[in-house]
Amino acid sequence: MQQGAFVKNAPCIKKGVYMKNRKKMIHNVKRFLPLYIMTLPALLYLLINNYMPMPGLVLAFKRFNAQKGIYQSPWAGFSNFSFLIQSREFPIILRNTILYNVSFIILDLIFGVFLAILITEIRKLKARKLAQSLVLFPFVVSIIIVSYMVRSFIDHESGLLNHLLLNLGSGSIQFYSKSQYWPFILIFVHLWKSIGYGCIIYISTILGIDRSLLESAALDGASWFQRLRYITLPFLKPTMITLSLLSVGRICNSDFGLFYQVPQNSGLVMDVTNTIDTFVYRALLTQNNVAMSAAAGFFQSVVGFTFILIFNGITRKISSENSLF
Amino acid sequence: MKKKVMSMLLVLTMAAGLFAGCGSDPANTPDAGNGESGGSTQSADAGTPAPAPAESTDDGDVYTVDMYLLTPAEVPQGLDRVLEEVNKITMAELNMKLNVVFLSFATGAQQIPLMLSSGEKFDIRFGGSGDAPNYVNSGYLTDLSDLLPAVQDTLNASYGTGEVEYASVNGYIYGVPMHKDQVFQPTVFFATDILEKHDLMDEALAITSIEELDQFFEKVSALEPDMWMTAPEIGVNGGRMKTILYDGLGDMWGVLMDLENGTTIENLFETEEFYEYCRYMHKWYQNGWVSQSAATDTESYYTYIKTGQAFSFFSDFSHPLSESDQEANCGGKDLTMITIGPKYQTTETAFQFTYSIPSSSEDPEKVMQMINFMANSPEINNLLNWGIEGEDYIVTEDGHAAFPEGKDADSVAYHLDGGWTLPNQYLCYPWEGKDIDIYDQMKAYNTENVIQSVGLGCQWDSANVTNELAAVTNVRDKYYKEITTGTVDPDEYIPLFNEKLYAAGLDKIIAEKQRQLDEFLAGK
Incomplete structure (x- = not known):
């Protein structure tokens, strides 16, 4: 503001600055042109994949007819949303979706950072690389395979866990029909599977910290915990906030594979495994209604966007340099 | 400077390479599907038809009919030569060309809806009747009412069964039924080796009802204690109950129980037949005669028959080719077929699969001629x-x-x-x-000897009750599989199931279906 006022009162300087800036800009553009060209495919991809379909959102408010096309189809108001929002199940699936996501966000953060710190403490390079890869590995395993791995542990007849329980003298547990166990199973499977992804990013941030800072702190007598508390964690903060904000944006979405495949679509545990995505899938599998599924996606995006705005606002209040925008 | 120019060039070529990679020839899209379904890349390459649409542009007058067939068999190689011969005939007779693309059922189930919704040009869709009302409402399929009269006489004659019903929703004819078995019959297949081992063949062939089957299982299970007496059908949503005769006019929400004379739609899950079926399943489950994991299992019963884990399975098909079909499905294992109910025909059985003309077809009239011609051409x-x-x-x-x-x-x-x-x-x-x-x-x-349902030809349209349908579908997923596999006590869970169904709006669905049936019967 002050700067602006200053520039306004001195037009000649403004012009000079402008010219200088312009020259600098042209110079910069020239210098980075190859880089700009390299980003072009990614930008085009973003445009084609994420922005061009956006007018299609209007589908959520249409009674779709292929012969008329999306834009000529008659309007349907909010009727496409009612199957989801007015459903009796809606409070349950919304609760499940949000609560699972909140616990995922918190636990991913805590365990991700914890694991990253442990891994970076490994001195031997080869051992550290191995640990990194091992942590990331579950992330690339298909959820279908994961669902059978889970099954091999908790299956009623042939599961490892049930064999163990039987040998210990207590009776076996029918996990697939007892809903009280599923919040824990799902959270555990999620952590096991997805923790590596955030962990890798935290590790790279920690490794990016200037070693001399830590060394001089150690020389000055700072303990390991003090170094962690005053150097490593502050450096991690921006990454932690960015990753969490990104997951907050998907708070209304759920990992379909985790909630549908891992419980093997078992009906008796559906009260704690049904989320918005699985509900929509079940509801529309036989109906094939594109407008209704578009409405569900629209709803999830709007809620996610609102949450991002809220949390970004909070972040901006607390530490403005770490907010997304 | 030179270095800079070089790096610039390098970047540009790399970027160009990326785009070249992105671009794909639309004519090749179906081929990708072929590859998946073929099981071997070799057959995919060879089985890919020469993109006939491209040829047709050379000659404006010749229309190419693009037919997408789903095949239970492996996609064959060398389709090109065969199509060449086919096209010699169609060119001579109709001045048209035929292009056939084979997809596996799994690939087709994903690809065909995408092709329909994207408006990609194709002319013949082969598919089940379950999706049809939604496809009709979404405008994906052409109404054949005006196209049929021109070809009806010869087309009807090709079935050799007298009067022919065409698949329709609210008078909108969307499909030509296949020349195949069009009736169902409650059927059981036994593993022949077990029957022969214990010399039970005559006894098995004498079974006529589920009660007798239950007694028979009692006997066999004593001889083969480790075996499952039956392997229930396990679809994504649980299987059909194949021993119960009902006509749901397209689904199981509200059904006609008296096929021949009934006019009232009732709730299938409150009928005595449903209770009886589930009580048997529960008994078998408790006795260990079915898999204890049946409710969460996703393996098909064919696998369990093939591996010798299961002794029998239920089926809808008792037609003359059924036994050999099922034996092929079970990896060539010898099976013995018995029937435990009458043959019946409903909309679902008659129009299990149909040919339809998508609305993206450029000349439905010519496509109809082609369908008629093919239905009468042995060559x-x-x-x-x-x-x-x-x-x-x-x-x-x-x-x-x-x-x-x-x-x-x-x-x-x-x-x-x-x-x-x-x-x-x-x-x-x-x-x-x-x-x-x-x-x-x-x-x-x-x-x-077929019991023909009064509702034959009536396929109900759920457009007015989509929300209720979404709700009951979710309730079904919660209880249906557990109840019909016998995992839970039917006398406790069926009332609960029904309570939830009614809360989700089942009576509204039943009322709507009743209204449509009444209209259909009045117009008959």
Whole structure:
């Protein structure tokens, strides 16, 4: 503001600055042109994949007819949303979706950072690389395979866990029909599977910290915990906030594979495994209604966007340099 | 400077390379599907038809009919040569070309809806009737009412079963039924080796009801204690209850229980028949006669029969080719078929699969001519099923088709053996080993001693109750599989199930279905 006022009162300087800036800009553009060209495919991809379909959102408010096309189809108001929002199940699936996501966000953060710190403490390079890869590995395993791995542990007849329980003298547990166990199973499977992804990013941030800072702190007598508390964690903060904000944006979405495949679509545990995505899938599998599924996606995006705005606002209040925008 | 120019060039070429990679020839899209379904990349390459649409642009007058067939069999190699022969015939007779693309059922289930919703041009869709009302409402399929009169006489004659019903929703005719079995019958298949081992063949063949089956299981389970007496059908949503006769006019929400004279739609899950079925399943479950994981299992019963874990399974199909079909599904295991109920025909059984014309077709009238022509052309059906005569198959003296001397399914250039998906399998030569009059038997099977539902031809349209349908579907997923596999006590869970269904709006669905049935019956 002050700067602006200053520039306004001195037009000649403004012009000079402008010219200088312009020259600098042209110079910069020239210098980075190859880089700009390299980003072009990614930008085009973003445009084609994420922005061009956006007018299609209007589908959520249409009674779709292929012969008329999306834009000529008659309007349907909010009727496409009612199957989801007015459903009796809606409070349950919304609760499940949000609560699972909140616990995922918190636990991913805590365990991700914890694991990253442990891994970076490994001195031997080869051992550290191995640990990194091992942590990331579950992330690339298909959820279908994961669902059978889970099954091999908790299956009623042939599961490892049930064999163990039987040998210990207590009776076996029918996990697939007892809903009280599923919040824990799902959270555990999620952590096991997805923790590596955030962990890798935290590790790279920690490794990016200037070693001399830590060394001089150690020389000055700072303990390991003090170094962690005053150097490593502050450096991690921006990454932690960015990753969490990104997951907050998907708070209304759920990992379909985790909630549908891992419980093997078992009906008796559906009260704690049904989320918005699985509900929509079940509801529309036989109906094939594109407008209704578009409405569900629209709803999830709007809620996610609102949450991002809220949390970004909070972040901006607390530490403005770490907010997304 | 030179270095800079070089790096610039490098970046540019790399970027260009990226785009070249992104671009894909739309004509190749179906090929990708072919590759998946073929099971071997080799067959995909060879099985890919030369993109006939491209050819058709050369000659404006010649219309190319693009037909997408789903095939239970492996996608055959060498389709190009066969289509060349087919096109010689169609060009001479109709001045049209035919392009056939084979997809596996799994690939087709994903690709066909995408093609329909994207408006990609194709002319013949082969598919089940379950999706049809939604497809009709979404405007994906052409109304055939105006196209049929021109060809109806010859088309009807090709079925050889007298009067022919066409698949329709609210008077909107969307499908031409396949030339295949059009009736269901409650059927049980036993593993023959077990029957023979304990000398139970005669006893098995004498079974006529589920009560007798239950007693029979009692006996067999004592002899084979580790075996499951039956393997329930496990679909994504749980299987059909195949021993109960009902007509749901397209689904199971509200059904006609009295097929011949009934006019009232009632809730299937409150009927005595449903309770009885579930009580048997629960008893079998408790006795360990079915898998204890049945409710969460996703393996098909064919696997359990093949591996010898299960002794029997239920089926809807008792037609003349059924036993050999099912044996093929079970990896060649010898099976013994019995029936435990009458043959019946409903909209679902009659229009299990149909040919439809998507609205993206550029000339539905010509496509209809093609469908009619193919339904009456032995040459085309033999070509598509067995390949080129003399090269891929020979005709024996008694009129069977057979492999040429010294050849088999792998060494001939083309062999589909997917008769019922073709325009008219009745016109094919029966394959060696099948009865010479097998297709006449099939026609007779479709018409003799069949209980015909009063609702035959009426397929209900759920457009007015989509929200309720979404809700009951979620309730079904919660209880249906557990109840019908016997995992839970039916007397406790069925009332709970029904309570939740009514809370989700089942009575509204039943009322809507009743209204549509009444209208249908009034117009009959």
